[in-house]
Amino acid sequence: MSPNITLKEEHQFVSGKIRALDVVVVTEKKRSLNLVTILAIIIIVALFVLSGVLAVYVQQDINSQNQNKKIASLQNQLDTPKLISIGLQYTDNRSNTNAPALQITGYVVNVGTAKANNCTIYVTAIQSGNVTAIDTSATIPSVDAGAYDTVNLQFPYTGQALEAYTSGLTWTN
DSSP, X not given: OOOEEEEEEEEEXXXXXXXXEEEEEEEOOOOOOOHHHHHHHHHHHHHHHHHHHHHHHHHHHHHHHHHHHHHHHHXXXXXXXXXXXXXXXXXXXXXXXXXXXXXXXXXXXXXXXXOBEEEEEEEEEEETTTEEEEEEEEEEOOBOTTOEEXXXXXXXXXXXXXXXXXXXXXXXX
16 A cells, blocks of 8 residues: 655744745555454464364374274283193103004193183104104193193104104194
8 A cells, every 4th residue: 555645835934934844744544454354364373273283183192092002912912821831741652562652741831811722732753863753733622821731642653762752832812
């Protein structure tokens, strides 16, 4: 908006004489904000504030979901079964030479915090000359958390006496 320029002539009385003075008066119209402009500014500011608040809320929600996943993962780690064998004894029973068998006796204990299901014992046995005589598994009953079960299994084989044997346990939740 450009200013208005007005030229006025004023008179001044000095020592009995009247003198004409040229005075330039510069005036400017005052700008006034109308209601629509004010509302538009308020709405724009409100949108910026709202978008900031929304961004903070979304980030907090994402953080909360990540924390819940971590807690669930830790809970799953805590609520797991864990089988161990106690006092397993391996006997190469060759009392009947036509039907020799590896006999395994002892205990399986669940030291975890959840029931162990689908429990299996895997057995391998080797004869002289590094010949595999047994490579098999057998299922054993499910074991509750903190409970144990006795093991008394026989694994038949053919051929010479066994020189080495191992076993391992697997289970599911």
